[in-house]
Amino acid sequence: MTNFESEEHKIAVLIRRVDLLISKARRNELVHLGITPAQAGVLHFAQMLEAPCAIIQLRQLMGRSNSSMVGIINRMERDGLIKRQVDRQNKKYTRILLTSKGKTLYEKAVKLNTFVTIISSLPEEDKRKLKLYLSTLSKAARKVPEEQRNSKRKLLKGED
Numbered sequence: 001m002t003n004f005e006s007e008e009h010k011i012a013v014l015i016r017r018v019d020l021l022i023s024k025a026r027r028n029e030l031v032h033l034g035i036t037p038a039q040a041g042v043l044h045f046a047q048m049l050e051a052p053c054a055i056i057q058l059r060q061l062m063g064r065s066n067s068s069m070v071g072i073i074n075r076m077e078r079d080g081l082i083k084r085q086v087d088r089q090n091k092k093y094t095r096i097l098l099t100s101k102g103k104t105l106y107e108k109a110v111k112l113n114t115f116v117t118i119i120s121s122l123p124e125e126d127k128r129k130l131k132l133y134l135s136t137l138s139k140a141a142r143k144v145p146e147e148q149r150n151s152k153r154k155l156l157k158g159e160d
Contacts, residue, residue, distance in 0.1 A: 015137075025114045033108055035081075038062070038072050043081065043098065043106040052085050052095035081105060 026037045035043070041062050046053050059069040073096065076082045081102035087093035098106065119127060 022115065022118060025118065029112045029114045030109060033105055034079075035105060035109065036072075038064070038068075039076055039081070040106075040109045042072060042076060042096075043102055043109060046082065046096055046098050047103070047106050052097045054087065055094050055096060058096075076102070 045058050045061050082096045085095045087095050
C-alpha cells in the first residue's frame, strides 16, 4: 500500500473535499451580499471581539497570513465596511471598527444558514466528537512546522 492509499491519506482527502464543498456553499450564499467568506469572517470576529479589534487578533483567529489579512482589510476599508484605527497603547498595531454598512452586512450574513444546515445533518453526539477530533488534528498540524524546522536544522548541521 502506498502513502496515497493509506487510511490517513484517504481521511486527509475527505477533510479537504468537505472543506471545499462547505466553502463553496458559503461563497454561493454570500455572493448576493457582495462579500467573500473571508470578509464575512472579519465581520463576524470584529463584531464578537471588543471593538475596536486588533488585526493581529483577527489574523490569528482566522488562520490567515499577514499579507492575506492586509489584502482583505484593504478591500473592506475601500468598500466602506470597516475603518482602521492606530492602537493608542502600541502604535505598531492597527485596530478596526465596523462601519454602519459593515454592521448591516454582518446582520444579513449571520442570518444565512448553509453551514448550520450542513452541520445539523449530524446528531449532537457526533458533532461533539467531530469537534474534539478536529481540535486534536488542528493541534497536531500546528506542531508540524516546528518539527519540520527542527529536522531541517539537524539535517543542515549533519546530525541524525
